[in-house]
Structure formats: structure tokens, C-alpha cells
Amino acid sequence: MFSFTVTGAGHLPTAKVYYVEGALDAGLIRGGETARIEGSQDRRIVIKSVALIEGGTGRGNRFTLSIERPPFPVEELVGRTLTDLPGS
Amino acid sequence: MNSLPGGFSAGGSIPLTSTYSIGQPYSVAPLSGFGSTSRAYYPGVPAALGPSGVFNQTASIAPSSVSTDAHYTNIEIGPFTYTYDSTVVYGSAAELAAPSRAPAAREGMLDFSGPRQVAGAASQSVGAPGLGESLIPIWGSGRAAINDFQEGRWGWGLVNTALAVSDVFLVKSLVTAGGKLVVKGGAKLLGREAAEQASTVVAREVGEQVVERSASAAGLLSESVTGNAIDPARLSRIKAAFQRTGRVIDQSADAERYLQMHKAGGVTFDARTVLLPQRPTTTAVFEEMIHTAQHRTGRFAEAIGQFGNAQAEVRMEIEAAEKLINYRKAYQIPASETRQTIQRLRGLREQLR
Numbered sequence A: 001m002f003s004f005t006v007t008g009a010g011h012l013p014t015a016k017v018y019y020v021e022g023a024l025d026a027g028l029i030r031g032g033e034t035a036r037i038e039g040s041q042d043r044r045i046v047i048k049s050v051a052l053i054e055g056g057t058g059r060g061n062r063f064t065l066s067i068e069r070p071p072f073p074v075e076e077l078v079g080r081t082l083t084d085l086p087g088s
Numbered sequence B: 001m002n003s004l005p006g007g008f009s010a011g012g013s014i015p016l017t018s019t020y021s022i023g024q025p026y027s028v029a030p031l032s033g034f035g036s037t038s039r040a041y042y043p044g045v046p047a048a049l050g051p052s053g054v055f056n057q058t059a060s061i062a063p064s065s066v067s068t069d070a071h072y073t074n075i076e077i078g079p080f081t082y083t084y085d086s087t088v089v090y091g092s093a094a095e096l097a098a099p100s101r102a103p104a105a106r107e108g109m110l111d112f113s114g115p116r117q118v119a120g121a122a123s124q125s126v127g128a129p130g131l132g133e134s135l136i137p138i139w140g141s142g143r144a145a146i147n148d149f150q151e152g153r154w155g156w157g158l159v160n161t162a163l164a165v166s167d168v169f170l171v172k173s174l175v176t177a178g179g180k181l182v183v184k185g186g187a188k189l190l191g192r193e194a195a196e197q198a199s200t201v202v203a204r205e206v207g208e209q210v211v212e213r214s215a216s217a218a219g220l221l222s223e224s225v226t227g228n229a230i231d232p233a234r235l236s237r238i239k240a241a242f243q244r245t246g247r248v249i250d251q252s253a254d255a256e257r258y259l260q261m262h263k264a265g266g267v268t269f270d271a272r273t274v275l276l277p278q279r280p281t282t283t284a285v286f287e288e289m290i291h292t293a294q295h296r297t298g299r300f301a302e303a304i305g306q307f308g309n310a311q312a313e314v315r316m317e318i319e320a321a322e323k324l325i326n327y328r329k330a331y332q333i334p335a336s337e338t339r340q341t342i343q344r345l346r347g348l349r350e351q352l353r
Helices: B093-097 B102-107 B139-150 B154-176 B183-205 B217-221 B232-243 B253-261 B282-296 B299-307 B309-326 B335-352
Strands: A003-012 A017-026 A034-037 A044-050 A052-054 A062-067 A081-084 B002-004 B008-010 B018-020 B025-027 B040-042 B045-048 B052-054 B059-061 B248-250 B266-270 B273-275
Touching: A003 B253, A044 B266, A052 B282, A052 B309, A062 B266, B232 B248, B232 B282, B253 B266, B253 B273, B266 B282, B273 B282, B282 B299, B282 B309, B282 B335, B299 B309, B309 B335
Parallel strands: B248 B273
Antiparallel strands: A003 A017, A003 A081, A017 A062, A034 A044, A034 A081, A044 A062, A052 B266, B002 B008, B018 B059, B025 B052, B040 B045, B266 B273
16 A cells, blocks of 8 residues: 655656656555545556666655656646555 | 477587587578577687688587586577587587576576586586586586686686685584574675675776775666666677567657656666667666566566565666676776666675674
């Protein structure tokens, strides 16, 4: 069971990457998992991988996740909490 | 075309089992689908080989049979130099034959052992220990030390000698503990000592004074290695090879902005996607390539499961830094960058204490 608070999100068109970044408040998080967005009954995102950021600041429990393109603007994830979907 | 384990095929005029002499001309066609070759290395000899030329050292070409002792690395391959025929395909026969390893070998990437030691007919050394053998206390490091000395790698010979000595204490502690589970602690101690000794020796090799462990680990973590940008032509070759199979090294304005915003020297999103600044250092380029291998082989995911996200990330950084230091010559990393990597490595290791 993980809980990930999204503090930033974006899209890198050349790399074709959609990403979210934020704090992992509990649990562990890996690529291939489907996350539920707390407060949004039907919305899900699929986490593709956890990025390795070279020399990036603000590490600790802060991570960047690449995600599959969501069916809504990725920026809408900022401020939301992701939790793992049971059985994912 | 010759068939190789792991589904590779090779062309060229070098038979799979032959011994070549100094001055003997050779010519090798690239492995199919492997792109072009930039260079390959003989063990311990800095001479680079092109797709054709003349051997400048007697070399024995390993047989094509699949066995743990059959090396395809009598001529060692440098980073991203993954063409040639079986004689220079990265990794041992067993590694190449293993399906899970094949993609990594095909890409000539950095997640194997890098430039390997060779136990070929031309070599007078005992040969480096195999993976299983290397895990045997005393014996593994002892053999590695002898091999290092015989191959002229005095620094690593000393490191492995120290390791063998520390193995003695490890074994003693295991015996003393009367079968208690001290393996973990022992291994940790051993690993730490080994790593410290290794980095100290390497630090001396690159002309650095041994630095006290006073630097802030957190500070080191947040710093990228700085230096001159990698030769653009070299970067282009690396980039072309990486992107040939649909992978991406993004150096766009967006990527640059992202990196600046995060004060990052590079980002590896996954096995196929890397962000680099427009003028990356040699270290940054190879570090991200190593990280792609960590993603691709599943080692990062495995480490997350074992240690949690934060520690897994540090462990991947440590592993990458160690490879950058160990293979600095093959990667042609400037000494000034290696010195920074050594310092950074120390900071990273502090994170695990």
C-alpha cells in the first residue's frame, strides 16, 4: 500500500514522457502499478517507472514517476494523492 | 554468418576459434543489427581496434561453445562498441546464452562486468574468477588479486588482496559466531571496506589526495559532476546507437528546462528514455546509460522491493558511480570528473550507513 502526494506534473513531448513528482508518504512504489487518485472515483493512472534523477535536489522521500498518458490533463494530478489499486 | 549463443549472428573473417598473432591482419563485419563499431579493447592494452586492422597483441579467440568458462572477451569491448563477432561480444558465453541477459549483451551495455579479464590462451594469468567463484570468501578475491597482478593492474590487485585478507576475518567472525546470522553484517562490513579501499586506490590513481569523510553526504548527493562537455561526435555516435532501437535521449529545450529546474545532470525515466543537457559531461552520459541498464535488467525494481524506494535509488547511484570509476578508462572519463565521482560515491555510501 503506497501513498504518493503529487506536487508537480508535466509532459515532455520529445521524450514522450508524462510524469508526476511528489512525496512518497508510505509504502513503496514501482513501475507497472496502477494507482487510484483519491477523491476521484473513476480515475486511474498507470505508473510506468520510477525515474532516476542524477544529482537532483530535494531527494529523500521525493520521487518522479513516469506515467502512461492520462485521459485528462496531467496537471490535474497536482495536489492529489495516489494510492495503489488493490490487486494491481 | 556464424551463430552465437543468445540468438546472435556474426559475420566477418575471424573464425570463432583461432589464435591471432601480432601483425596479423583482420577484418570483421558487424553483427547483424548491431550498428557500427567504434572500438574494442585488448585486455590491459589501450589500443583501439576498428572494424579492420592489424592485431598488435597476440589474441586468442574463444570457442563458441556455451560454457561458463568460455569467454568471448579475449578482445574486450568498450562501451557502445558492440559489433564485431563473437570474439568481442560483451559478456561471457553463459551470459550471452541466458535469455534474460541477451538484450543487454546485444546492446553492449554497461550492466555486465565491463571490460572483463581474460583467461584466453594468449593470457598468462590465472584468469578472473567467475561469478560464483568470486563469491567464495578468500578464494574469490585471492584469485582476482593474482589475476590483477598478473595482468598488470596493481591497484586492483592490492584491493583484492585487501579483500582476501578481510575475508579471513569475515570467515573467522562467522565461525566465532557459532552459526549465528552474521552474514548480513559481515557482508556489509566487507562490502564497505572493499568499496572504501577500492575508491582510495582509484583516487590515488587519478591523482587525488585521499579525502576525509567530512563532506556532507546530502550535499554530495545534490551535486552533479561538472566538467567539459563530452566530444559532440562521440555523443552523436552514442545517441545514434541508443536511439536506433526506438529509445530516446532527449536533449530538447524542454529537457534542458526540466533538468535546470531540477538542478539535475541527467534523468533516466526508464530503460528507454533519458534526458540529458545539451552539453553533458562524459560522466553524465555514461551514468544515464548505466541507469537505463538498471531499469532494463529489473535491478532497480528488485532493489525497491528489497530496500524501499529511497535506499534503492541510492544503491543504484552507488552502483553507477562504481562502474564509472572502475571503467573510467574504457569510458574515457576525464580524471577531474572521476575525482568528483569518487567524492560523490563517498557521500552516497554515507547514506547507507
